[in-house]
Amino acid sequence: MAKNQSYYFSHDINASNDPKIAAMISELGMISYAWWWVLIEKLAAADDYKLPLKKYTFVALDNELRMNNEQILTSVQQVFNKNQHVLEQNSMCSFCSFLLIYLLIHDYELLDCDDEYFWSPSLIRRFEFKKVKEETIREKRRLAGLKSAESRKAKKQNLTHVQQNLTHVQQNLTHVQQNQLIKEKKRKENNIERDTRAREDENPLSMFEDEEVKNKPIYELYMKSIGVVSPTIKGRLDDLVESYGKERVIVAINTTADNGGNSIKYVETVTAGNLKQEVQKDFGASKCNSNARGVSRKNSRKDEDVDWEKEYQRVHGKK
Structure with missing residues (x-):
């Protein structure tokens, strides 16, 4: 010892x-x-x-x-x-x-x-008792330390689980927030679209307010006389104005409305037909002194293959 x-x-x-x-x-x-x-x-x-x-x-x-x-x-x-x-x-x-x-x-x-x-037997007994007591205390402390370590480990694990759950909650919250942002964006877009439609219902030409509206009278006349001007119809009206001029397109729209037409194709047909008639009229006046029927018939047959728009431009001095 x-x-x-x-x-x-x-x-x-x-x-x-x-x-x-x-x-x-x-x-x-x-x-x-x-x-x-x-x-x-x-x-x-x-x-x-x-x-x-x-x-x-x-x-x-x-x-x-x-x-x-x-x-x-x-x-x-x-x-x-x-x-x-x-x-x-x-x-x-x-x-x-x-x-x-x-x-x-x-x-x-x-x-x-x-x-x-x-x-001294008494002294040895007392020290042996003291030793046993101290060992018992040490063992209790050791067990208490193990228990405390296990408790800390369990708390740490619980804390880790809580942190993981918190992370999941935060991720879910982030997803919810993202979904809310997406929904809010869609809602705003829907509101804008609804407001735009409502504004268009009050003023159909409002859809062209942010664009160059040099043909606005054409769009307005078409909407009043025939129907709604969609972006496609708008483009085709612009092409008609570019090719035939505003006056001819206005005449064609009015003619279409008078005849009960309800499509852009009808307007295009009328516009082309009016131009053809003008060209024929101008071409006939330029040949009024000709007495040759054969020539007239020949020219008449050629009229079927004439590009009336080019002919019109030729007659009016357009290149």
Whole structure:
């Protein structure tokens, strides 16, 4: 056993009432009580709580206990008279501490010994009890530490789960927010579209407010006379104006409306037909002095293959 590292040991408050201690004090005097506790302190500090039965031990104890032959012989004269054989058999009987320890072992049974050491059974029991108690406390602390570690681990895992759940919630919230933004964007687009439609219902030409509306009168006339101007119809009206001019398209729209037409194709047909009639009229006036029927018939047959629009441009000096 390693040397005791404790700085204290248990000491009964009524130790002086122990019959063995009381007998020692009665026979050796109160000074023996002080010697006893100094001796116990030395044993408590020794390896295995034992001191060797060696000469150097008793030399040191005589010095520690401040004992001398006269003092010990006076105190134990009557007790030691019956142990004269010890003086005769042991060369160490000249040491006061040896005589005291001999009495503590054989007369008062406060100490025990073998051929090599002496010790206090009570002191060893107390330290063994203290050791068991300390080991029990250490074991409890160890188990408490393990339990605390498990608790911290569980809390950490729970915290991780909470953080993961929070992350999922945040992700779901982000998705919800994204969906809300998408819905809000669609709602705004629908509102814009609805407002645009409502504005177009009040003013159909409002769909062209953000564009160049040089043909706006054409669109307006078409919408009033024939029907709705879609982007496709708008483009075809623009092409008619570009090819035939506003006046001819206006005439064609009015003609279409008068004849009950209801499509852009009808307007295109009327516009082309009006141009053809103009070209024929102008072409006929330029040939009014011709008397050759054959030529007229020939020209009439050629009229079927004439590109009237190009002819019109030729007659009016357009290249």
